[in-house]
Amino acid sequence: MDSDIQTYVSSHSDDPGYAGRIDIVTGPTGRRRWPEHVKAAMVLETFRDGVTVADVARRHGVSAPQLHAWRRAAREGLLPMPEDDALGLVPIVVSGGAVPGDRPETSLQLEIVGVRILVPTGFDAAHLGRVVAALRETSS
Structure with missing residues (x-):
């Protein structure tokens, strides 16, 4: 320049x-x-x-x-x-039906690199971020 x-x-x-x-x-x-x-x-x-x-x-x-x-x-x-x-955002799909095996207190379900994570209500967001980062690291 x-x-x-x-x-x-x-x-x-x-x-x-x-x-x-x-x-x-x-x-x-x-x-x-x-x-x-x-x-x-x-x-x-x-x-x-x-x-x-x-x-x-x-x-x-x-x-x-x-x-x-x-x-x-x-x-x-x-x-x-x-x-x-590059932002590393995970797409979230909201569905109306219950998934067999889900517990009623589950508020969010994520699927990352073939792993399904059931996130309960009130789960610490910072800890969830660490879990997602660890999953992405192992898939690389």
Whole structure:
């Protein structure tokens, strides 16, 4: 991205007629405006395995705090995000009929990599996240 590089040139002279310092600035100056689809693409990159926010920010010439702000906006629904498998979301199917063998207190049933998980009402969401992550890890 050569257009993102700022160059500063100064000229000083003791010759007669010297009017003062001359600075030439090339490249973008001031605030840049990023289209929402570009912001969303950068945010999606940060969710991929083995990628850090700092690496993505450096690659695109954005500050890491700015990219963190866009991630927060995406989590809060303020930045429209395209559907992507990188987020690791699990599709949920709601059915009206009871599944044989289900206990009445089961509120959610997940099927991940061929394993059926019956999630009871009031189950700790953080623990469920660890279970799902462990299942995905073993399937890789």
